[in-house]
Amino acid sequence: MTEKNPRTLLYLDGVSVSFDGFKALNSLSFVVEPGELRAIIGPNGAGKTTMMDIITGKTRPDEGEVFFKGDIDLTKRDEAEIAQLGIGRKFQKPTVFENHTVWDNLELALNRGRGVFATLFYRLTGEDKRRIEEILATVRLTARRDDLAAGLSHGQKQWLEIGMLLAQEPELLLVDEPVAGMTDAETAETAILLKDIAKTRSVVVVEHDMGFIRDLGVKVTCLAEGSVLAEGSIDFVSNDPKVIENYLGR
Amino acid sequence: MITSFLVKSLDRTIAVAVAILLLLAVIVPALNLLTAPDHPLHVPTYMVSLFGKYLTYALLALALDLVWGFCGILSLGHAAFFALGGYAMGMYLMRQIGARGSYGNPLLPDFMVFLNWKELPWFWYGFDMFWFAALMVILVPGLVAFVFGWFAFRSRVNGVYLSIITQAMTYALLLAFFRNDMGFGGNNGLTDFKDILGFNIQADGTRAALFAASALALAGSLVVTSGIVGSKFGKVLVALRDAESRTRFLGYRVEHMKLFAFTVSAMMAGIAGALYVPQVGIINPGEFAPANSIEVVIWTAVGGRGTLIGPIVGAILVNGGKSIFTAAFPEFWLFALGGLFVLVTLFLPKGVVGTAQHHLARRRQARAAARKEDEQTDLEDAKPMAAE
Ligand SMILES: Nc1ncnc2c1ncn2[C@@H]1O[C@H](COP(=O)(O)OP(=O)(O)OP(=O)(O)O)[C@@H](O)[C@H]1O
Ligand SMILES: [Mg+2]
Numbered sequence: 001m002t003e004k005n006p007r008t009l010l011y012l013d014g015v016s017v018s019f020d021g022f023k024a025l026n027s028l029s030f031v032v033e034p035g036e037l038r039a040i041i042g043p044n045g046a047g048k049t050t051m052m053d054i055i056t057g058k059t060r061p062d063e064g065e066v067f068f069k070g071d072i073d074l075t076k077r078d079e080a081e082i083a084q085l086g087i088g089r090k091f092q093k094p095t096v097f098e099n100h101t102v103w104d105n106l107e108l109a110l111n112r113g114r115g116v117f118a119t120l121f122y123r124l125t126g127e128d129k130r131r132i133e134e135i136l137a138t139v140r141l142t143a144r145r146d147d148l149a150a151g152l153s154h155g156q157k158q159w160l161e162i163g164m165l166l167a168q169e170p171e172l173l174l175v176d177e178p179v180a181g182m183t184d185a186e187t188a189e190t191a192i193l194l195k196d197i198a199k200t201r202s203v204v205v206v207e208h209d210m211g212f213i214r215d216l217g218v219k220v221t222c223l224a225e226g227s228v229l230a231e232g233s234i235d236f237v238s239n240d241p242k243v244i245e246n247y248l249g250r
Numbered sequence: 251m252i253t254s255f256l257v258k259s260l261d262r263t264i265a266v267a268v269a270i271l272l273l274l275a276v277i278v279p280a281l282n283l284l285t286a287p288d289h290p291l292h293v294p295t296y297m298v299s300l301f302g303k304y305l306t307y308a309l310l311a312l313a314l315d316l317v318w319g320f321c322g323i324l325s326l327g328h329a330a331f332f333a334l335g336g337y338a339m340g341m342y343l344m345r346q347i348g349a350r351g352s353y354g355n356p357l358l359p360d361f362m363v364f365l366n367w368k369e370l371p372w373f374w375y376g377f378d379m380f381w382f383a384a385l386m387v388i389l390v391p392g393l394v395a396f397v398f399g400w401f402a403f404r405s406r407v408n409g410v411y412l413s414i415i416t417q418a419m420t421y422a423l424l425l426a427f428f429r430n431d432m433g434f435g436g437n438n439g440l441t442d443f444k445d446i447l448g449f450n451i452q453a454d455g456t457r458a459a460l461f462a463a464s465a466l467a468l469a470g471s472l473v474v475t476s477g478i479v480g481s482k483f484g485k486v487l488v489a490l491r492d493a494e495s496r497t498r499f500l501g502y503r504v505e506h507m508k509l510f511a512f513t514v515s516a517m518m519a520g521i522a523g524a525l526y527v528p529q530v531g532i533i534n535p536g537e538f539a540p541a542n543s544i545e546v547v548i549w550t551a552v553g554g555r556g557t558l559i560g561p562i563v564g565a566i567l568v569n570g571g572k573s574i575f576t577a578a579f580p581e582f583w584l585f586a587l588g589g590l591f592v593l594v595t596l597f598l599p600k601g602v603v604g605t606a607q608h609h610l611a612r613r614r615q616a617r618a619a620a621r622k623e624d625e626q627t628d629l630e631d632a633k634p635m636a637a638e
Pocket of ligand 2: 050092
């Protein structure tokens with residue numbers, strides 16, 4: 001049992017979920033503090049993406065508790081509500097809106113009224129314009145702002161998706177394999193970007209790239225078979241015999 | 251707020267289309283009413299009504315495009331909303347007949363007298379007033395769509411399953427309206443109309459006015475839909491069409507967005523039906539036939555889904571073709587229509603208008619690129635000149 005602290009941003013306790021009898025998460029407990037950057041590693045099928053599905057309301061847990069900011073029960077809310085509460089998510093497979101321009105992708109992600117009438121009568125204010133330009137510069141897509149997202153390279157799509165997350169202004173960012181398919185240079189830049197983002201909010205990053213995890217230099221959680229195997233600094237975790245046997249040694 | 255919404259909607263092609271429709275609304279009635287029958291430019295009344303009918307079909311296709319082209323909801327039941335609007339108008343027209351029916355009953359339409367009914371059913375109250383009927387033309391299809399969409403979108407029914415239940419909906423309505431005890435004239439539907447707003451429904455002037463009203467309704471709906479599509483809401487629609495779950499994770503209530511678009515679309519279809527009925531002089535349960543809804547999909551596909559102008563062009567082209575074709579070889583029309591759909595799907599997946607727009611955009615791009623190159627060579631040419 002993890003002790004529940006009112007300051008805790010995200011709190012999962014004893015979360016289990018099974019798909020057709022297969023236990024994807026097995027009594028998982030996990031805590032993220034405000035302003036924390038946390039890395040998650042683990043073999044394929046460990047349940048890393050499933051954990052994000054649970055937090056963002058895509059999948060309901062069979063048992064266990066999921067609380068945000070102390071007392072908001074996430075298991076009772078749907079995807080849209082959870083996003084509006086301030087949890088943003090980047091998917092494992094980059095999903096941007098291909099038929100929209102880079103600019104429109106960011107405009108859609110912007111943390112503004114999301115109702116039917118709010119969007120119907122939305123006008124781009126100077127403030128929103130500046131915010132989008134700022135994000136474009138951060139994710140280095142200023143030159144591509146008027147191009148359709150479909151035309152971006154794989155790495156640029158990953159970055160656009162990170163930009164969309166920034167536009168959402170979430171308090172908690174869940175980032176699933178952000179550097180998959182990126183070049184080494186892009187990977188290094190992404191590490192810098194994520195560290196920068198984590199200055200103002202909490203970020204949870206799932207990644208297989210150990211070099212990238214080392215670059216981040218933060219607390220690491222290793223998942224395997226749906227529960228936490230080890231937690232601590234990268235050196236501590238990567239020297240854990242269970243982690244070597246289950247993940248690194250493979 | 252509203253004005254900026256409308257101004258944004260008027261992009262160039264839409265503005266041209268709206269201008270053409272407004273022009274037609276004036277010219278066609280003028281050529282019908284003000285020229286002598288032997289004048290070379292005279293438009294005979296039957297043509298006015300025929301084209302008026304095409305315009306109502308075009309409005310129906312435009313309504314479908316809003317949900318199919320922009321939200322990815324392939325409704326195979328849109329003719330139901332068209333028919334509901336048509337019935338609401340039909341009920342008004344029935345009550346205008348008054349005591350002039352074959353049975354001379356001042357209150358009850360003929361079919362009710364024939365069924366030995368003594369009283370007007372409650373849901374026929376109010377339909378003697380035009381404003382009430384006009385309101386119902388919009389409200390009834392809107393309400394049916396709202397209730398249907400509420401359940402369907404909340405349960406996240408998507409794709410083929412959604413299409414199938416829209417077919418089921420129109421089929422259920424077909425069966426219901428066939429029943430005599432429903433009180434809508436059963437099999438025969440509503441017909442033998444006499445007046446609309448006090449004007450003889452057969453008169454040339456009335457026909458011309460109905461044509462103009464159809465053109466105006468289409469123009470107005472085009473402005474509204476293009477305003478919707480051009481707004482941030484429209485961008486959300488395209489986003490959820492292409493990546494629904496991603497849109498949810500951005501915090502958008504996808505089901506509310508779809509519900510709004512579906513309801514607005516059904517209301518537009520209802521208006522189309524209401525303008526259709528006085529021009530063809532009858533509404534019967536056949537309008538709910540599942541095949542009718544599928545035809546609307548074909549018009550939209552032929553013209554180009556997701557283009558707004560495409561469905562209008564498609565509806566007019568296919569129905570014009572139908573009028574010519576069925577006169578020459580009536581038994582082959584359905585084969586021709588099916589064949590057309592297959593050909594368009596295979597060779598013109600963007601439809602006529604979509605393909606044309608695509609080529610125009612490519613040409614413009616090529617020309618812009620060529621101009622850039624020219625400027626560059628000009629600069630290079632200029633350099634040695636300066637050196638000399
Ligand atoms: N919706 C689902 N239906 C059935 N099985 C599922 C579903 N989602 C996940 N699973 C299963 O749960 C297990 C955990 O999957 P998950 O995607 O969470 O792993 P992961 O740790 O993200 O792996 P990877 O590193 O490959 O991304 C897998 O065996 C997967 O097949
Ligand atoms: Mg995964």
